[in-house]
Amino acid sequence: MANLPPSPQTRWQAVKMAARFISPYKRQVIYSLLALLFTATITLSIGQGIRLLIDQGFATQSKDLLSQYVVIFLLLVIALAIGTFTRYYWVTWLGERVIADIRRTVFNHLIHLHPGFFEENRSLEIQSRLTADMTLLQTVIGSSVSFALRNLIMMLGGIIWLFITNAKLTALVTICVPLVVIPILIYGRRVRHLSRQSQDRIAAVGAYVGEVLGQIKTVQAYNHQSIDQRIFHDQVEEAFAVAKQRTTQRALLVTIVIVLVLGAVGLMLWVGGIDVIEGRISGGELAAFIFYSVIVGSAVASISEVIGELQRAAGAAERTMELLRAPNLIQSPATPQPLPKVSGNIEIDQLCFAYPSRPDVLAINELTLTIRAGETLALVGPSGAGKSTLFDLLLRFFDSQSGCIKLEGIDIRHLDLFALRRCFALVSQNPVLFFGTISDNLRYARPDATDAEVEAAAEAAYAHDFICKLPQGYQTHLGDSGLGLSGGQKQRLTIARALLADAPILLLDEATSALDAQSEHWVQQALQRLMHNRTTLVIAHRLATVQSADRIAVLDHGHLDALGTHTELLQSSALYARLAALQLQPQ
Template sequence: MKNSQEGIQTRWQAVKMAADFITPYKRQVIYSLLALLFTATITLSIGQGIRLLIDQGFATQSKELLSQYVGIFLLLVIALAVGTFTRYYWVTWLGERVIADIRRKVFNHLIYLHPGFFEQNRSLEIQSRLTADMTLLQTVIGSSVSFALRNLIMMIGGIIWLFITNAKLTALVMVCVPLVVAPILIYGRRVRHLSRQSQDKIALVGAYVGEVLGQIKTVQAYNHQSIDQSTFHDQVEEAFAVAKQRTTQRALLITIVIILVLGAVGLMLWVGGMDVIEGRISAGELAAFVFYSVIVGSAVASISELIGELQRAAGAAERTIELLHAPNLIQSPAKPHPLPEVFGNITIDRLNFAYPSRPEVLAISQLSLTIHAGETLALVGPSGAGKSTLFDLLLRFFDSQSGSIELEGIDIRQLDLFALRHCFALVSQNPSLFYGTISENLRYARPDATDAEVELAAKTAYAHDFIRMLPQGYQTHLGDSGLGLSGGQKQRLAIARALLADTPILLLDEATSALDAQSEFWVQQALQHLMRNRTTLVIAHRLATVQSADRIAVLDHGHLDALGTHTELLQSSALYAQLAALQLQPHSEI
């Protein structure tokens, strides 16, 4: 009972969502409805044209009357064609416009969601929802709903004309209406459930394809193609199995409706033919009645078929609503505290944090640390010590369970989120470059930067020379994730971007660990420029790169193990001394 109520509530939410997006386009909706009514009226009028053509044209043997009624019939056909064009244009326009608005709203919501949401939901599956689901909704809003309304009007109008033409024959048709409606209600719920399952399976297929193709070098390097083929085959077959069940239910529904509707038409033709033979009705009336019966029957059959499509759209709408209603757990306060001039003073006090996916494991445990403006603080420790997690908390990608982080004496949770992040520039081990030109990638932090400022940043980051050697220089297009550039080149572009951002605090996350000696040399030169007069936090596994830091914080399992200079830590921290012994002292040859 509870699931049924939830299903009804979700369907109403889907209808409300569609209505909210359609409401701004009332004028276009009116145009569509007027064209819809016009074409339905013309179609129904054709039945009377057929009656007059037979009774007044063929039966009277009058060439003049025959020509007159054929002319009227052709005018009705032309009017129907014009009305159909108008209806199709406005309905399709409305569908495209509404789906574009829904896509934009969903994307605008997603792009502000906290990163924890994407830790628990696959990004590629979400991408499928923005494409496959939206395409289905566009078909329904831009075509199916209009088609359903048209058939509904045709059905009601056809029934009215049936009663006007011959009430006795109409009664025979009406007996079959409950028989047609019953299977629609019975199978409709099954189709809707299977439609939701089908959309979920298709989304998983799309997500898997994106993941494999996005890592194609790794796939081929490990000769993993056959395993991926097998996995993809299984996922496709699962999607096909659900689609087959849905198709079977829809096919049964359509088959039953056709048998019942056309069976009623056959019975009606037999009774009506007897009446024509006995002279109780004219041949023209029977022809008009047959026409309206076919109109009503095809309308009912079409509506029953469309219900299956509408059920699929309901599943897509539910998934879209889930995205739109996904809560954003990291937001600016209602009344943010004004941000004073930022020099880079950071105070971390008894910080505790566990990731939502692993709530029982503290990634940061009772961490207290003071970072002074303008100093370079290195964070070292084994993998899983909490170094990158600390960066996530500084940028408020997540909020700690307890404790606080203060910037210039103000708790960062009291600050406007955008103002806070504007204080930081991040250079990671794997810099994020986007599909587009080098110039666009450098301007990512400052879209209003001039060409001169972009070039100066590139020169300072030792990137200008290799950029000039590319085919189109700064206008050279990069592939996804900077495909086509070396690791050192990507890092120098990321450093140039951070220089353009010109923030008071710099976060370096393993910025040189994956580079060869020559690339590391140029990146280190660029970093020296970037770190000048900035508060800098450096994550590094290689101690040789951080010995010159003002202070080094040694983290272990989320807590602060020791704090001091390289020389001091060699004496005071067993963990740091162990790391130094492994990395800095020469090893004897085996």
């Protein structure tokens, strides 16, 4: 998501995007426009009411006529209030509804994007786009656009009434129109560019705050607060500097418009006052003309101010468009091949893969490997050997550049993504838990699981006892990432979740590496139950945990170095023997 100035084509696409989301609500748009036209008409009619009040009420010295025109004036005010209520309700409803639809559409698109997208773009900045940018768009769609249209109608209607009331005075006002339009065009472009920059800076500030506060223990453990404060200060000041430039340009725009428009009104008052004194027009006509002049002047000034809001909204819409245009590189085929009953046979044939950020470095290099149904295969090797990458490719988080992976004899790229991923249960090194109850977390893979099934999975994972000791048992709320539980307890919950998923293939990524001896004992017991009658791939740096595997695959720089049992590899693989010597033999 490059931080480049938006092109006219991009802005037009942003407008079309907004129109696409508004189009399903044509009825509400019509209600809003009718209410807007009604209130504008009533407001413009008040000018004629003032003229009649002065010329027919005050000038004639008639109490009856004065009372009649005051009643008419009050009726206009009541009608204006009703129309304003209707306009505000439907315009605000429309803004809230459209933004809710946009948020849902963007989220639905993001949640299906390939994981590589989130490695190249900061998740916290994307989060800012879903919150701050959406709030800005809501304000514009639900308020500013209506305000601009209302003022545009008032300006056009006011100009028409100005000509009807007094053409000579109107000519004086219209002289200033080009003088007002030119600065709007000049400064509007500057405001648009600065608005986009300001939003990007604010998004960066939000992303940095989320990152630091999300890792607050590490920040404080290394006494990094002063450095983070300085970095945050610099980012906030950068955001403030851009905002100051944008505010200055907008302030200059509004100031110039006010001076020109109200200067024209002042000139008109002088000329009109002389005409009243000399009897060429009545006092009521001048009062009406002043009213319409103020309306036109206020409308022009308001439109120039709203243009700044619309420029910011254009920037927010462009940033939203960037998210919606982000291509999903990993998708199900148009006509997926049906998947037979999965027993866990996997064939990896001449697989080559390099991450998009490092296209010249092969993370998997011509890997060929056959995994038999029901066996436990351990993947070992030094860091960077490609073990975790292989898991990513099995789950189709990425696609290989060449070679293929077959599940039950079918290339996984020919399978429906959801059907493919239902075949795997993943237990990672860092247990992933979500904000919510323990029950919600266990049901993550199977929302329809019964309470009895949830408890059975927890018992099999040796988690039921400690869950029952918690304040609300299975309904106990967990903090972010399972805050409040020990590492072993979190891991046993993820194992229970994997048990509940009941997938035929199990992927274990260093599931016990970060645990103490007692926690590891319970987790290992739970894993033994989980691995029963399942094809299991185990990533492990600690060879003591995989010696009992049916086979061990030794990976080095993405290719298969050796394959066999622990005893066989000690004889046939120098790399495995070296790893074993470092870990298993006494010093």
